[in-house]
Amino acid sequence: MLDKLKENLNQNFPFLENAKLLLATSGGIDSMVLVHLLHELNYDIAMCHCNFQLRGLESFGDQKFIQDYAEANEIPLFLTQFDTEAFAKDYKLSIQIAARELRYNWFYELLETESYDYIITAHHADDVIETFIINLSRGTGLDGLVGIPEQNDKIIRPLLPFSREEIQEYAAQNHIQWREDSSNASDKYLRNKIRHHIVPLLKELNPHFLESFEKTCSYLKESQELVEDAAVMVYQQVAQEEGETIRIDLKQLLRLPNYKSYLYQWLKEFGFTAWEDIYDLVESQSGKQVFSSDYRLLKDRMQLILSPIQEGDETVYLIEKDTQEIENPLMLVFSRVNEISKASHTTIFVDEDKLTFPLVLKRWEEGDSFQPFGMNGKTKKLSKLFKDEKLSLIEKENTWVLWSANEIVWVVGIRQDERFKIDDSTKKILKIDLES
Structure with missing residues (x-):
């Protein structure tokens, strides 16, 4: 098994040779065999163990066993304890899902804080079969039937080519000790029912079932x-x-x-x-x-x-008289000009003397109305404007309005208000540009 694993690592994971590896170690036979194998192959490894405090003294027995093993073999060890039941209750999760979230969140935290490169887990071929059957029983698409990936982001599973029988044989030959999780003997959990009853039957019906399953x-x-x-x-x-x-x-x-x-x-x-x-x-x-x-x-x-999904921005932005540009929440540029060029949805020209500063920029609200440019003082609600412009719900939610006192100057990027237009009496022309 050592040679087969070495070949698998060299062929599929050559980048692990010079990497720092965190080995997820429960104390069970799979993870202890994995630690033994990678230690024998001289990889730069550390063990990490989560005590989920779900089995009373047995959980602390697992922790002590792993501490003693790491010390005896001079392997760095990281330990943590979780109140898994409280976490599951607080977040309305099953115990299994809660333990998984706690475990992997901590693993990724260790990668960051302790400068390790990858997380190595001891999933093997029989785990793939069990996961396949679980997903099949619940109804799934192709994603649930293609098996557990050998690599998923920073998680590497080098034992996937090996069966449970191969792991047990290697442990016996090399006198590897491990801790037996008493919950593994119970049929309380679906995975255990599949492990104890369905998979053995499939192997009995087809002695080469594992090879056939890998082909599938x-x-x-x-x-x-x-x-x-x-x-x-x-x-x-x-x-x-x-x-x-x-x-x-x-x-x-x-x-x-x-x-x-x-x-x-x-x-x-x-x-x-x-x-x-x-x-x-x-x-x-x-x-x-x-x-x-x-x-x-x-x-x-x-x-x-x-x-x-974006939280509604209820912030009000104030724009003082001498402001030349703002960048948040929109990029608006203010400049004084001597004459009008072509106006557009993104450029307006207003009579500065008609403005009351500071101007106010905020999102539109239901009930807002204005006098659209070119409609001779007729009032129109913004909701009707949006309907006429055929704006989507998202576009409406992202619409900002520029106000002077209690009057709209510009439905930004859509329509200017009539009341601030340039006329024969205008002395100061303010150009406002919306830039992307």
Whole structure:
């Protein structure tokens, strides 16, 4: 097994040879074999152990066992303890998910604070089978069936080619000691039921099941790559990126026979889970939305608009008389000119003597109204203006208004107010530019 691991590391992870490695060590047979193997191969390793305090004295027994092993073998060790049950309760998580979050958050913190390069875990081939069956039982797409990746960001899993039997045999041959987690014997958890009953039956039915399963995962990965390539090609035809915003053309999308699959491929990385709601959004009326924790997907006429969720900015920005430019929240440039050139949505000319300073820049509010330039003093609500301009919900939310006292000077980037226009009596012309 030592030679096989060495070959795997040299072939697939040559960059680990000169790296500093953190070994996630539970004290169980898998992690202790991993520590032994990498120590034998002279890698620069440290052990890290989380005491989740879920099994009373047994948890502290694991911690003491690992402390003694690290000291005896002169391996650096990092230890931490978590009140896992309290964390799970506070954040409404299962114990397993809570432990995972606590564990990996701490691992990444160690990478940063202790200047280590990678986290090494002892996941092996049987873990891949168990994960596959769990995902299959819950209903999953290709992502849940392609297995556990050998590398995921800074996490490396070099034992994935090895079976549980190989690890047990190596431990016996090299007299490696480990701690047995008593919870592993219980069928309380789904993974244990699969480990104790389903996987042994599959191996009994097919003595070469592990090899066959590896081939299946390989074929599934190839299929996944084809799907991802197709998704990228179609995305380039139907989607348009504008900064952090993505617009998906529904006319083009609906021409595709499997448009739901494409939406899933494009949107899964943004944290969405309510897929049926997203698919229904395509046929919904404008204004309907679906949210993930950080993103919003909005139906706006014949497009879907994906954008980050932004907290409403209720800040009021004051602009003094001699201000030449501001950069936040918008880039506005103020300059005095002698004559008017061409005005536009991004450039206006106003009579400075009609202004009351400081000017105020803030987001629009429901009920705001103004006198649009060119409409001879007629009043119009901003909500009606936005409807006429066919602004999306996101565009409306991001609209800023420049005020003089209690009168609107400019719905920025859209329309100037009539009351501040240049006329025959104007002596001072102030040019205001909105720059990108």
